[in-house]
Amino acid sequence: MIDDSLRLQLKGIGMSEYEAKVYVVLSALRVASARELHEQTKIPRGRIYETLTSLAQKGFVVSSGRSPVRYSPVDGIETFERLKRESVTSLEEVYRRLKAMETETPEPVMxxxxxxxxxxxxxxxxxxxxxxxxxxxxxxxxxxxxxxxxxxxxxxxxxxxxxxxxxxxxxxxxxxxxxxxxxxxxxxxxxxxxxxxxxxxxxxxxxxxxxxxxxxxxxxxxxxxxxxxxxxxxxxxxxxxxxxxxxxxxxxxxxx
CATH class of the missing domain: 3.30.870.10 (Endonuclease Chain A)
Structure with a gap:
């Protein structure tokens, strides 16, 4: 059973619908294969591999590297501490660029x-x-x-x-x-x-x-x-x- 409120919160921080579903289920199971995740989430099998690859690239999951490949969520505390640092850095950069635009924008002519x-x-x-x-x-x-x-x-x-x-x-x-x-x-x-x-x-x-x-x-x-x-x-x-x-x-x- 997928926790819908948690799924929506994960979408709120930038995950896709499939990414959020897979991450919620994998966090509950702790270890699972692509086939097991397909059965639990009802996501098309071809999209499961694509979704797991995307989550791995973003640092949310890791794979065993063995056959059959099994997947696990990265430590939650470590992952979200990293996300917080990245968010703050990103916001500071946006703020810096907006302030630079304010000071560089010329006064409008009459x-x-x-x-x-x-x-x-x-x-x-x-x-x-x-x-x-x-x-x-x-x-x-x-x-x-x-x-x-x-x-x-x-x-x-x-x-x-x-x-x-x-x-x-x-x-x-x-x-x-x-x-x-x-x-x-x-x-x-x-x-x-x-x-x-x-x-x-x-x-x-x-x-x-x-x-x-x-x-x-x-x-x-x-x-x-x-x-x-x-x-x-x-x-x-x-x-x-x-x-x-x-x-x-x-x-x-x-x-x-």
Whole structure:
């Protein structure tokens, strides 16, 4: 009778189905011929010799070398102590090679992606708010965007520092978290361009997460487009400059 639980455990350490069956039976019998193992395991006779050869090559069994040839399991303690040493050595080698790959892999170059649909913009914004680990700088000049991402911003603010900079102070009333107003550079560069200056697309939202990635949402001639950049080499500098310049806004409640 083959111990099925032991057979499954032996398969778990790399033995084939036939190897596990033969080794369990041979460990119980201690000495057996290929014919006896064939009768006990019901493994085809031609495969018994193949299986015993494989077990011998792996150091699990030895043969008498006489005719008829009889087989015995190698001392169990010695065999599995050897397997443990080999496993540790193998794992250490894999670990060493993986660490070498980490240190040798170059930093990814800056890449930009155009987000043309509302669905792609929406998913990327929510993912950035959800995955940020240290800081979010969010500039917004649109009431609809504040309402749409209010819950996501509030959840993010419970985990990381969130600096919500509004383009107009009255927008702070729609914000679920503490809001800030930008200084003159932010106002004229991002929100309200000076008179006579070519403005191009108007900014509706600009998001930077962990000083690594940025996403801008712009509108021109009624068409909204998003640009996602990661890694953004300028995000760290811009984040620091914006945080240094902003001031808290006293919230003015909207509605009647």
């Amino acid at each position: 890449q930009g992606y155009k987000l043309c649909t509302e669905w792609t913009r929406d998913n990327q914004i929510r993912m950035m708010l959800r995955r940020a680990k240290s800081e979010i700088v969010l500039l917004c000049n649109d009431e609809e965007f504040l309402a749409r991402y209010g819950c996501d911003s509030a959840r993010a603010a419970k985990r990381v520092c969130v600096y919500l900079v509004v383009g107009r102070k009255e927008l702070a009333g729609f914000a679920p978290i503490k809001s800030y107003a930008g200084g003159n550079d932010i106002e004229t560069s991002l929100f309200h361009h000076e008179e006579g200056e070519y403005t191009g697309p108007s900014m509706k939202m600009f998001l930077m997460a962990d000083s690594r990635g940025s996403l801008s949402v712009m509108e021109e001639n009624g068409r909204v487009t998003g640009i996602f950049i990661y890694p953004d080499m300028y995000a760290g500098y811009l984040s620091r400059k914006i945080v240094q310049e902003i001031q808290p806004v006293n919230r003015v409640h909207t509605g009647a």
